Amino acid sequence: xxxxxxxxxxxxxxxxxxxxxxxxxxxxxxxxxxxxxxxxxxxxxxxxxxxxxxxxxxxxxxxxxxxxxxxxxxxxxxxxxxxxxxxxxxxxxxxxxxxxxxxxxxxxxxxxxxxxxxxxxxxxxxxxxxxxxxxxxxxxxxxxxxxxxxxxxxxxxxxxxxxxxxxxxxxxxxxxxxxxxxxxxxxxxxxxxxxxxxxxxxxxxxxxxxxxxxxxx
Numbered sequence: 001x002x003x004x005x006x007x008x009x010x011x012x013x014x015x016x017x018x019x020x021x022x023x024x025x026x027x028x029x030x031x032x033x034x035x036x037x038x039x040x041x042x043x044x045x046x047x048x049x050x051x052x053x054x055x056x057x058x059x060x061x062x063x064x065x066x067x068x069x070x071x072x073x074x075x076x077x078x079x080x081x082x083x084x085x086x087x088x089x090x091x092x093x094x095x096x097x098x099x100x101x102x103x104x105x106x107x108x109x110x111x112x113x114x115x116x117x118x119x120x121x122x123x124x125x126x127x128x129x130x131x132x133x134x135x136x137x138x139x140x141x142x143x144x145x146x147x148x149x150x151x152x153x154x155x156x157x158x159x160x161x162x163x164x165x166x167x168x169x170x171x172x173x174x175x176x177x178x179x180x181x182x183x184x185x186x187x188x189x190x191x192x193x194x195x196x197x198x199x200x201x202x203x204x205x206x207x208x209x210x211x212x213x214x215x216x217x
Contacts, residue, residue, distance in 0.1 A: 001074045002128065002148045002165040004203060005032050005102040006117070006214070007039060009125055014039070014051070014098050017125045018173065023051045030213045032056070032099075033206040034073040040130055040146050042095040043177045054095075058147035059135040060085045066135060069145055075131060077151040077166055077186035086147070089131035094176055096168060097128035097148055101214075103203055106160040115204065116160055117197045117214050124192075129166035129176060129185065154188035156196065164188065 007014075008028040015023045018041045026039045037053045044050050057069030062084075072085060080090045101119030108114045120126065129149040136142050149166040157164050167189045168176045176182050197216050202208045 001150055001161070001163050002102050002104075003034065003073065005097075005099045005128070005148075005165075006030050006119075007032060007099050009098070009100055014125060017170070018049065018051070018096065018098060018127070020049055020051050024053055026053060029209055030211060031203055031206060031209045034070060038097070038146075040095040040097050040132060041127075041173075041177075042093070042132060047178070049177070051098075052144070054132055054144045054146045056146060056148075058085070058089070058131060058133050058145045059143060061088070061133055061135055063135060066137065066143065072145075072147050074150045074163075074165075075147045076163075077149050080131075080149065080186070081183070086131055089133050089147075093132045094182070095130040095132045095146055096173060096176065097130040097146065099126045099128055101126065102128070102165060103199070104157065104161040104164070112201075115199050115201060117199045117203075118157065118194050120192050121195050122192065123195075127168040127170070127173060127176075129168050149186065151186055152188050154190065156194050160196070167191070 011023040034057050041051050058072040059066050059069040075086045105113040105115050130146045132146040134144045150163045151166050153164045203213045
C-alpha cells in the first residue's frame with residue numbers, strides 16, 4: 001500500500017517535470033497523510049494538463065457518506081476496471097500524484113514495524129498513478145478527492161512490503177492521463193533503481209513533519 005509520502009520539491013521543479021504552465025501554491029511536506037489536501041496533475045476537458053489540490057481518500061460519486069474516503073486512500077490495480085468504487089474514475093478521471101518519495105513499513109521483531117523511505121536514486125520526482133472523483137453532498141457542495149493506485153511490489157521492495165504504488169515514467173504520463181485503456185502501465189516499477197532508507201518511527205505520527213524524518217537510522 002501507500003499510506004504516506006513526501007513532496008518538498010519547489011513548484012518550478014514540479015512544473016518542469018510534469019510539463020505544467022503553472023502550479024498552485026502547496027505546502028512542502030515530509031509526511032503527507034490521508035484526508036490531507038495534496039497536489040495532483042490531471043487533464044482538462046480541453047486536453048491540457050493542470051495541477052490542482054485535492055483531498056487524499058477517494059469518495060465515489062454515488063457514496064452517501066463521505067467518511068468512506070478514509071478507506072479509499074489506495075486502489076488495487078487488479079480489477080480496477082470492474083470495481084464499483086473505481087471503475088468510472090479509471091475510465092475517465094486518472095491523475096498523476098507528484099512525490100519525492102514514499103514510505104513503507106516492514107514487520108520486525110517484537111511486533112513492531114520499521115518504516116523505510118523510498119525514492120529514486122537520482123532523487124528526481126516520482127509520478128504516482130492516481131484516480132480522482134468529485135462528490136456532491138446533500139446540500140450540493142462539491143468535494144474533489146483522489147486515491148493512489150497500488151500493485152505488487154517489485155523485487156527491490158518485496159522484502160519490505162508486498163505492495164507498492166504504481167509509478168508512471170515521464171514518457172508514459174500522457175498515456176496514463178488520456179489513453180482509453182492504460183492497463184499495461186499497472187505493473188511493478190521496472191525503471192530507475194530505488195534508494196531504500198530505514199528511517200525513524202517518528203513518521204508514524206502525522207503530527208511530525210520535518211526534514212529529520214528522512215534521516216537514515
